[in-house]
Amino acid sequence: MSRICVVDDKEILRESLAAALEREDHTVSKFADPTEALAEIKERRFDLILSDLKMPRMDGLTLIREIRSAGCDTPIIMMTAYATVATAVEAMKLGAFDYMQKPFEADTVVVLVERALEHARLRRENEALRASVADLQRRHELIGSGPAMTALQEQLERVAASHATVLVTGESGTGKELVSAFIHRASPRADRPMLCLNCAALSASLLESELFGHERGAFTGADRTRKGRFELADGGTLLLDELSEMALPLQAKLLRVLQENEFERVGSSVTRRVDVRVIATTNRNLEEWVAQKRFRDDLYYRLNVLPVTVPALRDHVEDVEELAAYFLERAARHEGGAALEIDPDAMRALVAYSWPGNVRELENLCLRAGTLCKTGRITADLIEPWLGSRVPAVEGLGPLRDGRMLEDMERRLIERTLTRFNGHRAKTAKALGMGVRTLGMKLKQWREESQEPQRSLVTVGVGV
Numbered sequence: 001m002s003r004i005c006v007v008d009d010k011e012i013l014r015e016s017l018a019a020a021l022e023r024e025d026h027t028v029s030k031f032a033d034p035t036e037a038l039a040e041i042k043e044r045r046f047d048l049i050l051s052d053l054k055m056p057r058m059d060g061l062t063l064i065r066e067i068r069s070a071g072c073d074t075p076i077i078m079m080t081a082y083a084t085v086a087t088a089v090e091a092m093k094l095g096a097f098d099y100m101q102k103p104f105e106a107d108t109v110v111v112l113v114e115r116a117l118e119h120a121r122l123r124r125e126n127e128a129l130r131a132s133v134a135d136l137q138r139r140h141e142l143i144g145s146g147p148a149m150t151a152l153q154e155q156l157e158r159v160a161a162s163h164a165t166v167l168v169t170g171e172s173g174t175g176k177e178l179v180s181a182f183i184h185r186a187s188p189r190a191d192r193p194m195l196c197l198n199c200a201a202l203s204a205s206l207l208e209s210e211l212f213g214h215e216r217g218a219f220t221g222a223d224r225t226r227k228g229r230f231e232l233a234d235g236g237t238l239l240l241d242e243l244s245e246m247a248l249p250l251q252a253k254l255l256r257v258l259q260e261n262e263f264e265r266v267g268s269s270v271t272r273r274v275d276v277r278v279i280a281t282t283n284r285n286l287e288e289w290v291a292q293k294r295f296r297d298d299l300y301y302r303l304n305v306l307p308v309t310v311p312a313l314r315d316h317v318e319d320v321e322e323l324a325a326y327f328l329e330r331a332a333r334h335e336g337g338a339a340l341e342i343d344p345d346a347m348r349a350l351v352a353y354s355w356p357g358n359v360r361e362l363e364n365l366c367l368r369a370g371t372l373c374k375t376g377r378i379t380a381d382l383i384e385p386w387l388g389s390r391v392p393a394v395e396g397l398g399p400l401r402d403g404r405m406l407e408d409m410e411r412r413l414i415e416r417t418l419t420r421f422n423g424h425r426a427k428t429a430k431a432l433g434m435g436v437r438t439l440g441m442k443l444k445q446w447r448e449e450s451q452e453p454q455r456s457l458v459t460v461g462v463g464v
Contacts, residue, residue, distance in 0.1 A: 170310030218267025352409025
């Protein structure tokens, strides 16, 4: 059932329209005076407005202007006995959904009303979906409240405000693509498209066509003209993933676009101009590649205007618990079940692990654990086989000992966290979720066991 507003100075038309719409279970409010209707429209929400064009005191086109000026986006259908092409065009420009020419049959009215209501419903659902997706992206794509991730997000906010080229570096699995998407969404170009292209997945010839487009007949199989990513992303952002894998000749063509904002399609001599912000990602050390003549130095300097380094997960292990909880909750939501809990011993094992595959590896492990867990709680026994053989020796401790692996990993985590907070015990205990007293007892116990003088664990851990 929908709320419909009918505005017409002819009583017989108002009543007949109301009767036809009420038979379809709609609620109808009727107004002879458009000024009274406008006041009501500003106060109440209507799903549809039907308005006559010719009325005393205010015509239909003026009514549309006033409704839209008030910020109301309710669909409007104009009714007129004087329909002309100019009138229809003007009504559409002002935001009318459609118009009906008098006289009209009741069935015609019902069909058009249902079409307008369905259009409005789809628009609202689309807006709600966009808002929901945007909210999820803002909340979840960059997970982590520790010092490293907090500093990264602050840097990204500053980078996003610029239009300059960005070079995002980091190990595989750290989330370089998510960082790039964060920059685009927080940038002035957020309402324009962001396109992505994996430079490692295509041959040089195909990559050139994907970037710049091609004309029909430019090469075998080019049976039609095609726009490239630069044209399609005009006004927005283009993410070039794993840019280091691009062949040297194509790097020169990319450099020209970055410098001049112009290019030619493959097989064309027509120069085209675009306004595209480029974000490039790589897991390579481009400075070394430049030294080895595997990457153009001028392109490197042109890309490296705003450098962003995404930290490896082992460098912000304080976020592992938050990440794991999110991945398990998301997996449960997709599978339609309840999110699993993680035993403290299992969490300590996750935190102590070195994560060579970074966040992607943690995500996959959480999905695996969520699928294979039978008890509703993820235990250390479940995940240790996936971690133990790949956990490296702890510096200063030697290899992890059978039967005491969790204890060794706990010590390693505490040592790392102490180092991160420059030995401040209170900050270390807070980050680890334990009391300062408990932390001090553990440090004392390990010192006594190893019979070591007060050095790394004691002289470093002096903060209170």
